[in-house]
Amino acid sequence: MKAFSGFPAKMSFTPVPNAFINNLLPQIDDIGELKVTLHVIEALYAKKGFPQYVAFSELAANASLISNFKEREVPADGLKEALQKAVARQTILELETDKGALYLLNTEANRQAAGKIKSGVIKIKGIAAAETAAVNIPEDINVFGLYEENIGMLTPMVAEELKDIIKIFPEDWIADAIKEAVKQNARKLSYIVAILERWAKEGRSDGAYRRDIQKDDPQKYTGGKYGRYVQR
Secondary structure, eight states: OOOOOOOOSSOOOOOOOHHIIIIIGGGOOOHHHHHHHHHHHHHHHTOOSSSOOEEHHHHHTOHHHHGGGTTSSSHHHHHHHHHHHHHHTTSEEEEEETTEEEEEEOOHHHHHHHHHHHHTSSOBTTBOEEEEESOOOOOOOOHHHHHHHHTOOOOHHHHHHHHHHHHHSOHHHHHHHHHHHHHTTOOOHHHHHHHHHHHHHHOOBTTBOSSOGGGSOGGGGSSGGGGGGTTO
16 A cells, blocks of 8 residues: 655645535445545536536546546446446436436435426536436425515516526525525515525525625625616
């Protein structure tokens, strides 16, 4: 065994969910499954936007990952087998497309997203969904009713904007964002969208931002990419 020279003074980190360490790790007895799961988590952490996914082709091109299967005549076959074990355990979701398999972390938001990709509601540029594995689509949430009850009148323009937002974000995220906007007394569609954008970029922790939202000024979310929602 070659001794490790130690970690450098400056290095990057990849967050690993506590649920993986405490619940899944004790159950995984296949080293290939363990390694591929950690690599998928690392790859997904580097992704931007929503939903975050990694393609099989990306994983197969990862020299560090594929080296774990070099004893196989075709290393990619070993990678596929390890991925299938992680999919069977439902640690990750597999989405079959015309350009090969895509993998997502098995979260409620990603289960909804995978279902929408499969049904064609969410479009991934250059990719058409074929079949999903281990995806359960929950009952729809009445986003329009929640908006009208808590934010304001549901005009035809607002309804169309909400339809666009539903195509991008999971309904439960939108419902939670509406609740957060009410809590912060920032009853504007621009603020709701800003919450969703923040969650998509930074992730969620117990339904809240990673940073304390109460310290944020609601007005700063009324510009930028979704500036057309300002004063809505």
